[in-house]
Amino acid sequence: MVADRRRGSAAHVRRWPGHTITYTESIPAKWDWSLQRALTAWNTAGGHLSFVPVKKGRRPQLVIGFGDTHGADGYASIGPAPHAFVHLSPGYRKAPDTAGLKVWVGRLFTHELGHVVGFEHTAGTCSLMVAVFDTGACPLLDDQPGYYACRWIDKPLLKRFVGAYGGKARQAAKSCLIDPLPDQLVGPQFTAAPGGPVTFRWSAPPSAPPRSKVHLEVWPGSTCAGDPPRDVDVQLPLGAGTWTDPSDGTGGPHCFRAQVVNQYGAGPAPVVTVLDRFQRPVAPPSVAAGAWNPDEGRWAFTASWSADTLLVAYISTADPASCPAVEAAGTFQMTFGHGSALFVPALGPEECVVFVARSAAGVSSAAVPLHLQAPRPPAPVVGTPVYDAGTDTWSVSVAPVAGLTPVAEVRAGACSSPAPANLTFPESPDFFSASPGPSCVYVALADFTFAAWFGPVVSRGFTQPSA
Ligand SMILES: [Zn+2]
Numbered sequence: 001m002v003a004d005r006r007r008g009s010a011a012h013v014r015r016w017p018g019h020t021i022t023y024t025e026s027i028p029a030k031w032d033w034s035l036q037r038a039l040t041a042w043n044t045a046g047g048h049l050s051f052v053p054v055k056k057g058r059r060p061q062l063v064i065g066f067g068d069t070h071g072a073d074g075y076a077s078i079g080p081a082p083h084a085f086v087h088l089s090p091g092y093r094k095a096p097d098t099a100g101l102k103v104w105v106g107r108l109f110t111h112e113l114g115h116v117v118g119f120e121h122t123a124g125t126c127s128l129m130v131a132v133f134d135t136g137a138c139p140l141l142d143d144q145p146g147y148y149a150c151r152w153i154d155k156p157l158l159k160r161f162v163g164a165y166g167g168k169a170r171q172a173a174k175s176c177l178i179d180p181l182p183d184q185l186v187g188p189q190f191t192a193a194p195g196g197p198v199t200f201r202w203s204a205p206p207s208a209p210p211r212s213k214v215h216l217e218v219w220p221g222s223t224c225a226g227d228p229p230r231d232v233d234v235q236l237p238l239g240a241g242t243w244t245d246p247s248d249g250t251g252g253p254h255c256f257r258a259q260v261v262n263q264y265g266a267g268p269a270p271v272v273t274v275l276d277r278f279q280r281p282v283a284p285p286s287v288a289a290g291a292w293n294p295d296e297g298r299w300a301f302t303a304s305w306s307a308d309t310l311l312v313a314y315i316s317t318a319d320p321a322s323c324p325a326v327e328a329a330g331t332f333q334m335t336f337g338h339g340s341a342l343f344v345p346a347l348g349p350e351e352c353v354v355f356v357a358r359s360a361a362g363v364s365s366a367a368v369p370l371h372l373q374a375p376r377p378p379a380p381v382v383g384t385p386v387y388d389a390g391t392d393t394w395s396v397s398v399a400p401v402a403g404l405t406p407v408a409e410v411r412a413g414a415c416s417s418p419a420p421a422n423l424t425f426p427e428s429p430d431f432f433s434a435s436p437g438p439s440c441v442y443v444a445l446a447d448f449t450f451a452a453w454f455g456p457v458v459s460r461g462f463t464q465p466s467a
Contacts, residue, residue, distance in 0.1 A: 013164040014079025014118035021116065022054040025064035027088065030097040031105050033178075035064065038109030041152050042117065046170035047161045049117065062116055064109075066090045076112035078120065086112040099178055099264050103140040103148040107133070110152045118164065119157065127154050142175045146266020150176035179262040182208030182238075188271045190256045197245040197278040200258055204238045211263035212238055216256075218245065224255035224272045231277075250361055251279030284365040285311050285357045290342070292374050295403050297449040298343045299372050303336070305357040309365075311336040313344055313353050320348035323369045326356055349374040349450045377404045377445035377455030382429070385441055385462040396429045396441055396460055404445040407454065408432055415440035419457035434464040 027035050039051045054060035067087030069075040075087040086109065095101055107128070114129050122129040126138035141148050151172045153161070158169045183205035192198045200216060218232035231254070236243055238260065254277040259270035283306050290300030305311045314331045316324040324331045336342060344353050351372040357365040383397035398406035407425035410432050419442050429443050440461050444454040 012120065013160060015164045016049065016080045016118065019048045019165075020050050020052050021062050021084070022058065022060045023051055023062035023064055024054050024060040026066070027064060028093070031088070031092065031102075033097075034102050034106035035109050037106040037150075038113055038152075041106075041110045041150075041172060042113055044170060044172070045153055045158055045161055047165040047167040049161075049165040049167075051113065062086065064088075066093065074108045074112045076115040078115045079118040084116055086116060088112075099146075099148070100140055102178065104135070107140065107152050114153075114157070117161065119160070122157070124154070124156070128152055128157055144175065144266070146178055146262055146264035147175045148178055149174065177262075177266055178264045179209040179266070181266055181268055182212040182260045182262055184268045185214065185258070185260050185271065188258060190258070190271070190273045190275060192275040192278070195278075197247040197280075198256060198275050199245070200243040200256065202241060202258070204241070205260055208238060208260065209262045212267075213261060213263075214238060214240070214243075214258055215261045215265075215267070216243060216258045218254050218256050218277070220250075220252065220277075221255050222253040222274060224257060224274060245278060247278040247280055250363060251277055253277075279363055280359070282306065282309055282357050282359050282363050282365040284368050285355050287353075287355050287368055287370045289370060289372055292346075292372075293343075296343075298345050299351070300343050301353075301370065301372075303342055303355065305338075305365075307338065309357040309359050311340075312356050312358050312364075314355075315344065315347055315351060315353050317347060320346075321350040321352060323352035323354050326354060326364060326367050344372075346372075346374060346449055349376075349447070349453050374447065374450070374453070377401070377447050377453070379456040380406055380443050380445050380458050382443045382458045382460055385460050387462070387465070393431055393433045394441070394462060394464075395431055396443060398429045398443055398445075401445055403447070404455075405448055407444055407446045409442050410434050410439055411442070412437065412439050414438055415442075415459040415461045417459070419459055423454075423457065424452075425454065434462070436464050436466045438463050 025035060043050045062084045064086040069087050069089045073089050077084045111128055119129050121131045124130060125134055139149060151174050158171060162169045185205055186203035188202040190198055190200050214236040216234050216236055217230045219228050219230045221228060253274050255272060255274055257270050257272045259267045261267035285303050285305035287301055287303040290302055292299055303311055313334045314324050314326055316322055316330060317332050318330050334344060353370045353372060355368045355370060381399035385394050385396045387394055406429045408427040408429040409423045409425045410427060412435055423442055425444060432441060438461060440459050442457050442459050444457045447453045
């Protein structure tokens with residue numbers, strides 16, 4: 001930032017006669033803070049020289065206003081001059097009065113008033129009278145919110161000032177408030193009602209600068225130490241008087257912190273307390289089995305669950321028939337939003353799906369199990385085995401059933417009843433062969449969605465001719 005482009009002798013001070021410089025100013029209200037802090041910086045520096053507003057009807061010695069700055073941010077006459085002036089660049093008419101710019105313009109006015117007092121430019125990185133101000137090396141604001149680095153008139157300059165005008169140098173504080181501190185809140189109190197959210201109640205402070213607010217923060221922890229990420233970070237109007245935790249949180253101890261702050265973030269000591277944060281319960285979903293879809297190997301289901309939550313399903317991959325614990329290892333998981341197609345994959349002919357509704361904060365409802373059972377394939381309708389002498393093979397007709405596959409196994413000897421328990425059905429009823437003599441073909445309908453999921457077995461005896 002460029003104060004101005006004055007050139008001259010650094011050593012020489014062009015001293016005003018007398019102990020006052022009368023001034024008039026036409027700076028708009030938004031830069032009043034900056035100008036007043038600049039005038040005060042000089043008026044409280046301990047020298048026998050003060051800037052005073054000109055009395056009504058009298059001609060001022062100094063005129064402060066927007067004006068030509070030769071391309072810099074400010075410009076001023078040096079020392080006693082018939083028409084002494086301080087100009088602020090007209091670019092500042094539209095500039096926002098952020099904390100940083102307010103402080104910068106204040107420092108700029110202090111610099112320009114330094115010229116009026118009689119100083120030329122000097123060297124020194126953070127000196128007031130350097131031509132180009134290095135905001136990187138000399139920060140304008142303090143680390144503490146709402147404070148600024150206010151020792152604008154550096155020590156060497158202060159010495160030259162009292163040397164020229166007399167008096168006793170008074171160094172400004174290092175750090176100053178931008179706005180005054182608000183008064184403390186009246187009767188602030190966090191309360192945790194059993195089974196309900198934490199509330200904060202207070203009355204507005206007796207006095208607070210404009211745009212002061214209540215800054216309320218919540219974060220997880222059993223102490224209020226450190227600076228972890230906030231779950232809640234809100235600004236509340238001073239007069240609101242009450243705040244209720246929206247508490248879509250995960251419960252457990254949390255630090256609740258409230259502080260009245262001015263618009264720049266400075267305030268008296270915060271109110272801090274550790275309380276268990278209310279966990280808004282999530283209602284369990286309601287679920288019902290829908291149609292079994294053997295073609296797609298999945299179940300449809302119907303469900304209703306509360307708005308603002310997701311429906312989450314768990315199925316054990318190792319043992320689909322048993323109901324898994326929510327989030328247990330080895331579970332298959334599916335998440336459904338409102339409007340999702342509702343189905344779960346069939347991992348076994350018998351399956352237990354465990355459902356929960358879950359809030360965005362990760363709070364789960366009680367688990368709701370849903371038992372699903374694929375219908376067992378029906379008994380096949382089987383014809384009489386037919387021999388084809390050309391190929392020396394057999395076939396047997398099986399009435400088709402949608403989604404199911406007829407399977408067969410041939411064993412030598414007469415048919416046994418009941419059918420053997422260890423049938424694996426490696427053959428097709430359309431094409432099978434046998435050893436000479438009596439044999440039995442066992443036929444079933446299989447659902448190939450699952451391994452070894454067969455319906456009741458129908459047997460047909462036949463006799464393979466000798467070769
Ligand atoms: Zn200058």
